[in-house]
Amino acid sequence: MKKILVTGSSGTIGTELCIQLSYEGYEVHGLDRKLPQTEQNGLEKFTQLDLLEREKLGALSGDFDLVIHLAANARVHNLVVNPDLALENAITTHTVFEFVRKNKIPRILFASSREVYGNQDTLPIEEGRASQRFSQSPYSSSKIFGESYCYAYKTVYDIDAKLLRYSNVYGRWDISDRFVPKLIRSLRDNAPFIIYGEEKSMSFTYIDDCVSGTIQLVRSWDTLPMEVNVASETKDRLVDVAELAKRMMGSSSEITIGENLPGEVWNYQANIDVLKKTGWGPKFTTEEGLKLSIDWYLKNA
Numbered sequence: 001m002k003k004i005l006v007t008g009s010s011g012t013i014g015t016e017l018c019i020q021l022s023y024e025g026y027e028v029h030g031l032d033r034k035l036p037q038t039e040q041n042g043l044e045k046f047t048q049l050d051l052l053e054r055e056k057l058g059a060l061s062g063d064f065d066l067v068i069h070l071a072a073n074a075r076v077h078n079l080v081v082n083p084d085l086a087l088e089n090a091i092t093t094h095t096v097f098e099f100v101r102k103n104k105i106p107r108i109l110f111a112s113s114r115e116v117y118g119n120q121d122t123l124p125i126e127e128g129r130a131s132q133r134f135s136q137s138p139y140s141s142s143k144i145f146g147e148s149y150c151y152a153y154k155t156v157y158d159i160d161a162k163l164l165r166y167s168n169v170y171g172r173w174d175i176s177d178r179f180v181p182k183l184i185r186s187l188r189d190n191a192p193f194i195i196y197g198e199e200k201s202m203s204f205t206y207i208d209d210c211v212s213g214t215i216q217l218v219r220s221w222d223t224l225p226m227e228v229n230v231a232s233e234t235k236d237r238l239v240d241v242a243e244l245a246k247r248m249m250g251s252s253s254e255i256t257i258g259e260n261l262p263g264e265v266w267n268y269q270a271n272i273d274v275l276k277k278t279g280w281g282p283k284f285t286t287e288e289g290l291k292l293s294i295d296w297y298l299k300n301a
């Protein structure tokens with residue numbers, strides 16, 4: 001496996017993934033509707049294209065060993081407010097699977113999410129426990145759509161499809177209003193910060209662990225099942241993460257608690273034994289990842 005197309009290459013995960021894949025010797029072609037975030041992006045080639053304009057994809061050479069499909073509207077709350085964005089995810093996913101089929105590309109890796117597990121009482125959660133019954137939001141449904149395409153295209157067209165489920169990835173390149181970037185910006189400015197859901201707890205995953213896990217999946221492709229969790233193993237309350245960051249930054253921000261927002265999963269811890277059997281493991285504790293993230297945001301964002 002040498003030549004890889006990464007959709008969503010200008011996003012948080014895509015940016016670091018393309019850099020690291022190129023260090024590892026892969027030939028990486030990026031595709032995104034936005035320009036790359038950095039010039040040192042590891043890309044052999046870049047195509048700026050909105051996947052909703054399906055007809056334009058025909059101009060792209062289909063000579064790839066693998067497509068990693070990251071491109072998506074990736075903020076849960078935005079899709080609650082505007083479910084049309086979930087439909088866009090389904091359309092772009094269909095477009096990418098069709099690109100793979102028509103060009104006889106042998107493999108596709110679909111970026112899914114822990115959202116497909118919903119809220120479950122027994123933690124940590126292993127791969128077999130996802131179900132459409134747990135869908136809490138249009139975002140989650142758009143991921144379930146993509147996951148079902150992995151099975152459908154494998155069955156009907158014999159495409160070697162896999163899916164990985166990320167969880168709360170944070171760290172450099174994320175300039176969005178997700179929890180960690182927003183928290184650090186607020187703490188830096190000593191501004192008030194609201195946490196939606198007092199007990200909300202997640203497996204936060206530092207960007208380098210997310211990317212090393214993704215590359216490990218690519219390297220160990222033939223030995224792994226179709227569904228793989230890539231995350232940290234721990235579970236942190238958002239409240240505790242916020243208090244820790246506040247102490248680290250010496251901020252005087254007031255942290256308050258609001259109601260959990262509709263559509264948001266509030267209880268998750270990943271079981272990552274499947275990927276760990278290949279010799280991979282996350283390297284960063286939440287404290288270490290937060291420290292590195294704070295340093296990056298104070299310098300760059």
Ligand SMILES: NC(=O)c1ccc[n+]([C@@H]2O[C@H](COP(=O)([O-])OP(=O)(O)OC[C@H]3O[C@@H](n4cnc5c(N)ncnc54)[C@H](O)[C@@H]3O)[C@@H](O)[C@H]2O)c1
Binds near residue numbers: 009013033049072074
């Ligand atoms: N970051 C996380 O915590 C997390 C957790 C679970 C799953 N995921 C999934 O992993 C993937 C990558 O996440 P991310 O954090 O890098 O997201 P991101 O929002 O930072 O990046 C997504 C990229 O996709 C691009 N994109 C979206 N729609 C497009 C379209 N129609 N055509 C072309 N480009 C398009 C955007 O421009 C953006 O650069 C997404 O599929 C996301 O749903 C992320």
